[in-house]
Amino acid sequence: MKKCIETILLSVTVAMVSAQEPVVIEKQGHFSVAGKTIQREGEYDNSKFVGWATQEEKGQSYRADHAFVHYQIPVQPKKLPLVFIHGYGGSGVCWEMTPDGRDGFSTLMLRKHYSTYVMDLPGRGHAGRTSATTTVKPVADEMFWFDIWRIGVWPDYNKGVQFPTDSVSLSQFFREMTPDLSDHRQDVTAIDALTERIGKNILVTHSAGGFPGWMAAMQNQKVKGVVAYEPGGYVFPEGEVPAPIEGLTGGVQGIPVPLEQFMKLTQIPIVMYFGDYIPETPSEKLGDENWRVRLQMGRKFVEAINRHGGNATLVELPKIGIYGNTHFLMQDLNNTQLADLLEQWLDVSVGQTQTMAKAFSSTEQELIDISNAKWQWMSEKNVDKLESLFHENAMFVHMGGSWGKEAELETIKGGFIHYKHADIHDVSVKFTANIGIVYSNIHLTSMVAGNEVTFPFMVTEVFVKENGNWQLGSLVFTRLLERTENQ
């Protein structure tokens, strides 16, 4: 038995948080960025009531052309947040939901400890007020998009498609679509304004959001990487624009930008993902055609970036054995797999990895440091420091009894127990949900009621994060049986 136990090492591991665990949010909310204020001339007459549906505009203002941003910041966020940019026909919710009710892509990345900023670009979703005049009417178009977005060829689903084939999911999917009330010229400005507000970030774009993504990345050096899911268009250095590629849906042509501007894209890591059902040769299907030309132009784009010394990667998912993805890959049934892929890319290319090279991760080390500081403060009877560390509900479990925060502080302050020195032989940290537990194998030398004693203990400390600070929620001493050999 003894041997059995002793061979079990207190190995140091970082628990991976599974997709079903709760998401622990430090802060969340919405705000708007960019836009302008239209100011009508004259003086506003406070006493004039014209009616609810009409307005006397004189002297009044109107904010327009802003973007709306929904953000969530998890506890222990990764260094760089992700900025999600939607494509044509919808809003930011395409990143935040799936048609069949599974986690949205932004929630998946939140679970991986990325802060998420999901944009509604100007004129879409919550960013409805614009400077444009637009007439919106119902135009039946869902079959067209079913085809274009490679869900299938209406009414047939693509074989093996990663899209839920029940009618409820399809209905949820189409109801994500929402009109664009903008003049289509405000996207880059809005992305830039968000970057200025939140600082360094990674852009994650989809489809028609791809092009403003490249533009924003060239414009602002705080964009530290771009992840593009099936981008719709590309930039090339002037004089290096490839011949347009013809196709049934209008084909695609590269947009020239000055070389100096293009070179900005060579200074950040870039990855593009394309899904399934994209042929190499011309097809009669609109969806095939639309993405055939964009994938082929995308290859040239990646070549151009890398030719100029950049670091761009094109991932054609079927080529790495991932099949069935539609154009809305981030909502597809295998979106957790795509989130894992993205996480790996971010780890490697953007250096977002929690390095495993050293013995402890930064969070583990943080807790160990706090635990060590605590032994020091106990030794020094530094009750002020301990008071701020101990959680209001903390319990202290000793051989002599169990008590709460106040009594523990009193015990230390009054000298009933003086924790003189903890000789730490081994320490490990385990994380579950949003708590960290530090297990320390120690010999503790202390003065208890005037007598100096030294005992071997396993000390269990439960740390919980509140107000952004780790607090000690439980401190438990387990006196170990003495052994003949040294610990």
Next chain:
Amino acid sequence: MKKCIETILLSVTVAMVSAQEPVVIEKQGHFSVAGKTIQREGEYDNSKFVGWATQEEKGQSYRADHAFVHYQIPVQPKKLPLVFIHGYGGSGVCWEMTPDGRDGFSTLMLRKHYSTYVMDLPGRGHAGRTSATTTVKPVADEMFWFDIWRIGVWPDYNKGVQFPTDSVSLSQFFREMTPDLSDHRQDVTAIDALTERIGKNILVTHSAGGFPGWMAAMQNQKVKGVVAYEPGGYVFPEGEVPAPIEGLTGGVQGIPVPLEQFMKLTQIPIVMYFGDYIPETPSEKLGDENWRVRLQMGRKFVEAINRHGGNATLVELPKIGIYGNTHFLMQDLNNTQLADLLEQWLDVSVGQTQTMAKAFSSTEQELIDISNAKWQWMSEKNVDKLESLFHENAMFVHMGGSWGKEAELETIKGGFIHYKHADIHDVSVKFTANIGIVYSNIHLTSMVAGNEVTFPFMVTEVFVKENGNWQLGSLVFTRLLERTENQ
């Protein structure tokens, strides 16, 4: 010392989660409800590409008139979720943000463990596709709303107003406004559809969202209460409609409904809150006038409900010493105070309180039951049950050593330690963040390597909630010093 310790009782308390703690989300996402599908006649031609901006509608469909819902479910949610319904001129984000970046009202209630369902009513925000044809153009109206919503009398802020008076906040506030693309007839249907989908709930309405709130509550018995912040209109039993109240902004008149229908409102608790700056007598200010008539009609509405045996409360905030609230009270600088008020009302009137009458709350009892079951399973060597209870990263701290899940199960299965009986003298539960810690003062009788021993222990069990289930994350034995008297 001993006396000091022994007088400290292991009292049972439920920790209140402060506003700055992380929000722990079990599940979140978006979905749409209600709406219809417009289906054009004919057969869709998959090969026809007309262009991106135009469509050949033949055989195509168009989903319209749905509402969009953003939901978040916290861990340990209260029984009834809150459904938030916005008013005129905006979308659901009015509940999810504040102009100055503090927690939105829905986040405040989430922190109080309420599930939140925030609606974008048809034609607003993410619910942009409707069956109506609407022309949207910039109409300068912000000064009008500044006045109507009692922020002040443009350009002056009301004295003591609970609205941030910096220009950035005002700009954030106005940019929450978004067009309504609907025909204004789909709101009640959408609220009803959401209620059908999620079941029993409490409606929390604002302003013009108030009237559809009453209608939805009368229509669906699963609405178990209504909280109305400054509702814009009211229903009355036919024959009991008060005289219209005239005012500068058009006044207000009650809408008659059959008595039988009205009686539904007498069967659920209702509370209405009105803010500051509402005079009793006619005024020359539009904002004063707009809410003077609605408050006065609201008093008659509450009287009518209570006259018919209902339970409606009107809270005029200045009358209880809360001053400075605008029409957007849920975003005001004192919105945490209003959230506390709401929580109290929900506790008392809807029975959402975690009752303190019995010795343990339901969650505490749940953990104690699990802890007891665990002692039973240990005694029975029921390794299967224990395996599902023990967290993958669980540690077991004994006098003889510390080890992980697998080794503990092996120890129990192989009989190295047989936990025969735990005589529990006292038990308490402490909650911090999303964990629960059970402290049990026991005498444990066990067979260790063939010898029966009985020791007094303080057993510390750390439970974490994963996948909706409590799992044991740490089990620590602290052997207590023997005492002359019984424990």
